Amino acid sequence: MSNQPDRIIIFDTTLRDGEQSPGASLTVEEKLTIARSLARLGVDIIEAGFPYASPGDFKAVQKIAQTVGTENGPTICGLARATKNDIKTAAEALKPAFKSRIHTFIATSDIHLKHKLKKTREEVLAIAPEMVAYAKTFTDDVEFSPEDAGRSDPEFMYQVLEAAIAAGATTINIPDTVGYTTPSEFGALIKGIKDNVPNIDQAIISVHGHDDLGLAVANFLEAVKNGARQLECTINGIGERAGNAALEELVMALHVRRQYFNPFLGRSVDATEPLTNINTQEIYKTSRLVSNLTGMIVQPNKAIVGANAFAHESGIHQDGVLKNKLTYEIMDAESIGLTNNQIVLGKLSGRNAFRTRLNELGFELSETELNNAFLRFKEVADKKKEITDWDLEAIVNDEIQQAPELFRLELVQVSCGDHSAPTATVTLRNPEGKELTDAAIGTGPVDAVYKAINRVVNVPNELIEFSVKSVTAGIDAMGEVTIRLRYEGRIYSGYAANTDIITASARAYISALNRLYGSIQEESKENSSQGVLTPQG
Numbered sequence: 001m002s003n004q005p006d007r008i009i010i011f012d013t014t015l016r017d018g019e020q021s022p023g024a025s026l027t028v029e030e031k032l033t034i035a036r037s038l039a040r041l042g043v044d045i046i047e048a049g050f051p052y053a054s055p056g057d058f059k060a061v062q063k064i065a066q067t068v069g070t071e072n073g074p075t076i077c078g079l080a081r082a083t084k085n086d087i088k089t090a091a092e093a094l095k096p097a098f099k100s101r102i103h104t105f106i107a108t109s110d111i112h113l114k115h116k117l118k119k120t121r122e123e124v125l126a127i128a129p130e131m132v133a134y135a136k137t138f139t140d141d142v143e144f145s146p147e148d149a150g151r152s153d154p155e156f157m158y159q160v161l162e163a164a165i166a167a168g169a170t171t172i173n174i175p176d177t178v179g180y181t182t183p184s185e186f187g188a189l190i191k192g193i194k195d196n197v198p199n200i201d202q203a204i205i206s207v208h209g210h211d212d213l214g215l216a217v218a219n220f221l222e223a224v225k226n227g228a229r230q231l232e233c234t235i236n237g238i239g240e241r242a243g244n245a246a247l248e249e250l251v252m253a254l255h256v257r258r259q260y261f262n263p264f265l266g267r268s269v270d271a272t273e274p275l276t277n278i279n280t281q282e283i284y285k286t287s288r289l290v291s292n293l294t295g296m297i298v299q300p301n302k303a304i305v306g307a308n309a310f311a312h313e314s315g316i317h318q319d320g321v322l323k324n325k326l327t328y329e330i331m332d333a334e335s336i337g338l339t340n341n342q343i344v345l346g347k348l349s350g351r352n353a354f355r356t357r358l359n360e361l362g363f364e365l366s367e368t369e370l371n372n373a374f375l376r377f378k379e380v381a382d383k384k385k386e387i388t389d390w391d392l393e394a395i396v397n398d399e400i401q402q403a404p405e406l407f408r409l410e411l412v413q414v415s416c417g418d419h420s421a422p423t424a425t426v427t428l429r430n431p432e433g434k435e436l437t438d439a440a441i442g443t444g445p446v447d448a449v450y451k452a453i454n455r456v457v458n459v460p461n462e463l464i465e466f467s468v469k470s471v472t473a474g475i476d477a478m479g480e481v482t483i484r485l486r487y488e489g490r491i492y493s494g495y496a497a498n499t500d501i502i503t504a505s506a507r508a509y510i511s512a513l514n515r516l517y518g519s520i521q522e523e524s525k526e527n528s529s530q531g532v533l534t535p536q537g
């Protein structure tokens with residue numbers, strides 16, 4: 001019996017592994033926004049979180065299962081260690097989903113067995129099928145991962161995989177947890193599994209890997225050639241340490257080099273059927289959304305979604321591209337949804353036009369969010385005549401990104417220049433509704449604003465990243481500010497967009513501080529929870 005798919009299955013783990021990257025922590029609402037965007041992108045499976053890890057994770061998975069895991073939506077997956085409590089909690093969170101998957105894992109390398117699990121090989125060989133069978137009592141769709149597969153004794157791993165499949169695992173996922181293998185080694189690992197696990201045709205082979213040596217995508221493509229049919233990846237490649245394999249790179253490599261990959265899926269070279277279910281035109285938008293919400297900025301030279309990926313600076317290239325795009329472009333910017341960024345709205349545009357365009361862009365806002373975003377839009381349109389789709393996205397992201405408003409910026413004013421010390425005055429409304437004003441001098445206007453805000457808010461924190469970038473070209477362009485700050489080892493991000501970069505900087509900072517405050521409050525509420533868990537990498 002064989003159940004091999006005729007396409008490559010895209011398993012997105014932006015909300016689970018991606019969210020584990022330092023500073024990428026997201027609120028439940030933000031996770032939901034990303035999940036909706038992933039559904040529009042057409043991913044087959046969303047790994048929405050690790051429900052047992054914290055009540056917040058549980059709630060996020062449950063909400064995504066409820067609202068995105070509909071009949072025509074993607075499968076919603078939850079991660080669980082190979083214990084009954086983890087699996088039961090994951091199943092509980094996934095209950096509202098039309099299609100749900102439990103992903104359970106246990107390490108198979110001797111080094112993990114000895115130092116982390118303190119279990120023998122015999123014990124692991126018994127636990128894996130037992131827990132797969134237990135997960136199977138909640139859903140037919142069970143994925144099993146032997147953690148640290150790359151460093152496991154292959155013979156032992158084959159036995160564990162065979163037992164997991166016999167117990168009902170429908171997908172077996174091979175992780176390169178530490179990002180150490182090279183493409184030919186990783187391909188050989190997958191081939192070894194195909195050749196040595198007797199019941200392997202009853203399961204789909206999946207791969208998971210990290211980009212510590214910049215090889216994750218290359219490793220995955222080699223795995224596809226050797227029989228892998230599911231790729232676990234994240235938007236913009238975010239994730240622990242150097243991140244995961246980037247979804248957009250994998251999908252576009254399979255798309256652009258279709259003819260090369262077709263034969264490995266048993267198709268004729270010239271078959272035109274897409275190799276994935278991804279709607280590639282949603283790639284750029286999803287990338288921007290994830291970058292804005294996580295505060296993880298995409299480097300300009302990043303493949304596919306970087307700002308320069310489709311820019312041609314050299315004269316020779318420009319000339320060639322003007323004569324025929326294919327001279328220097330292997331793919332069309334439109335294929336990832338990077339359109340001409342036309343002017344769409346202006347100062348006189350009404351609420352309906354605004355709402356309609358947002359719907360076309362795929363945003364679903366609540367009535368309150370829409371009202372707030374429309375007010376912001378009017379403010380921006382007053383200062384900037386032409387509003388483009390990118391401006392609209394920045395406005396909406398600014399609106400949905402704001403953490404619960406504990407502190408609120410009422411006023412910011414700076415005075416600076418080459419003959420005066422930059423001075424800032426700020427007025428904030430604190431969580432009790434009281435207005436507080438203070439002033440400070442800094443090395444520059446933004447520094448002065450942050451010092452003044454710190455005098456009011458009074459939580460020690462360390463600013464570790466500050467970045468300003470313009471949304472569109474032109475002197476009246478909106479500026480987007482992304483900041484990250486650290487408090488007690490955890491990182492909090494803030495984002496804001498405004499035509500005035502000082503205002504954007506202040507708003508971004510307050511947004512990060514509100515997140516920090518919110519998490520301190522939540523933590524005191526959740527002190528009785530299970531503590532911090534570190535799942536498979």
Ligand SMILES: [Zn+2]
Nearest residue numbers: 017208536537
């Ligand atoms: Zn990982």
